Amino acid sequence: MGHWSSMFNGLARSFSIKKVKNSGNGVVARETAEVLAKDAKKNDMVLRSSGTVNVNGSKNFASVFSKRGQKGVNQDCCIVWEEFGCQPDMIFCGIFDGHGPWGHFVAKRVRESMPPSLLCNWQESLAQMVHDPEFDVDKKMNWFNVWKSSYLKTCASIDQELEHHRKIDAFNSGTTALSIVRQGEKIIIANVGDSRAVLGTTSDDGDLIAVQLTIDFKPNLPQEAERITQCNGRVFCLLDEPGVHRVWLPDEEVPGLAMSRAFGDYCIKDFGLISVPEVTQRNITSKDQFIVLATDGVWDVVSNQEAVEIVSSTHDRSKASKLLVDHAIQAWKKKRRGIAMDDISAICLFFD
Template sequence: MGHFSSMFSGLARSFSIKKVKHNNGTCDAKEAADEMVKDAKKKEMILKSCGYVYAEGSNNSASVFSKRGEKGVNQDCAIVWEGFGCQEDMIFCGIFDGHGPWGHYVAKHVRNSMPSSLLCNWQKTLAQTTLLDPELDLEGSSKKFSRFDIWKHSYLKTCASVDQELEHHRKIDSYNSGTTAITIVRQGDVIYVSNVGDSRAVLATTSDEGNLVAVQLTLDFKPNLPQEKERIIGCNGRVFCMKDEPGVHRVWQPDAEAPGLAMSRAFGDYCIKEYGLVSVPEVTQRHISAKDHFIILASDGIWDVITNQEAIEIISSTTERPKAAKRLVEQAVRAWKKKRRGIAMDDMSVVCLFLHSSSSSPSLSQHVQHAMTFK
């Protein structure tokens, strides 16, 4: 057996699953995924609110913070899961930014259901691929199925099933409400990024010249992006800005001044799904090197007032990792009050995932000439 099948065997052993059941070529892994969730909760490896997570024996550490804006209840939420899928070298992180009257319920539902659904689909795909080729070695240069293929397929199935489940949820009205979802899975020295909506992932890395630079890992899926606008118009939806919001492109129904959604991809929002809004994620991967320091996941409230470069400099100049996410949010609040005076502040949420242990990571302070401050 190659690395691929041995990984699946490791998952099975984690819960003494002696045999995987197969029906018509599919694998039922939901029970195993649910057990993994329960086990992770017991061991306090899942963080769903503000704080800091660092699992013993792990090189991963993450800082999380969320702050309510001035529009009502906080519709943002986050998750960090160390030891994702009972694998010591895996971690799952996500930011979910809800909108609409039921947006906070939608965001929390997607946050709670996505990790276990992703695990389930990942195990299914893993098992099916292993059955097709038991000698498959993911590390081989001539592999037919790559790890990226597996994760992309798993994410596509997960997002489709989560959105379908949400549509038929008896207690959550998501017809005029929805959420974004920016998530990453780190597996060893590779990260897989899935993006639905306009939240953003930014990597802090060292350039060849030795400077700390920001690399944006995702697109902000706004309705005016050429490929997004083409799809929306092709589905008879409309894209335009309101007179009092120049530069803010929104999706509208063909014959109504609704819903005015400022993103082109989201979970929920079924009032406009037939007019070009989709919940299909963009899935990408990146190999982590010694030059890569941390990844910031943040809702759009942060990026409305903070640039990518400012964000990584704020994090890198924070001496205590557990306070990193909170400090970025606090700086964004100050920036909002300065740059967007008179406009109700949005909810702001940040997950900062450090890619190397503090003892092995090179000092970041040498890259930062000036800490970013907003008075």
């Protein structure tokens, strides 16, 4: 009872349930969520670039770093929002990897839209439950389903709004999106694309081990390839890129996307590309030390185990993400000579 009472008290402080119920179209909910985002940024609880987030009394410490590759403007972007939605035990972390001529604009737009939209949908879901005559706070609430439903609604609305955005051309451009919400000792993970979340935890023998928490949604995964081909899209590798599977239109060798899920890219949305997230959950234990969120620029050259060992090796947590990114840069030079280095970004979220 205590956990849910605390959560609802925090909800009441951040959001008017009565207004949500009466808003109908959710306008009040969206406006309230956006105000919370502005207040959090003003109070240094939101980070949108390289740096750290460490609010006094928090159980979290987040380190963020991003480095432009050799392909032009940096199309990666990140966000960390501590005390997400005025909830003292919540934090939101998101990492976005744009592609295409407008990819950096698409990535930034999704980064700005996702947290307040998710917060809005989560609050509305809770509000509807509270106003249900059969709701009983003493009964176990299905925490995961509330968050999963909120994420599915959020991603669907973002992709729909992006398609009709007046100032961003996302027809041949898009972005991946990987985000997590930590609420107390639980984590919800939502992944659209091929960025990856990896947990650094301790084995029963006391060794540091890596646990991959997400799937890299590449076009050659059986379930992804089946969906694409059923929609008349094609999946194959170019002769000069063996092993790199891409998504193509039925009759043209475009756009050649190296992932099977993304926001934007409307030129191929009718041919198997989707923006539906895979949503999963995990309980944090005393053995879990940190989570690494990183774009494929890291995972193309660094293994999961290498990544957690690099992050764990630093005594200064504020430098953890930079250390990982710098290691990936050196790995690119050794392993991928002659290939333009990708943008490389990482978030390291530590648990006290």
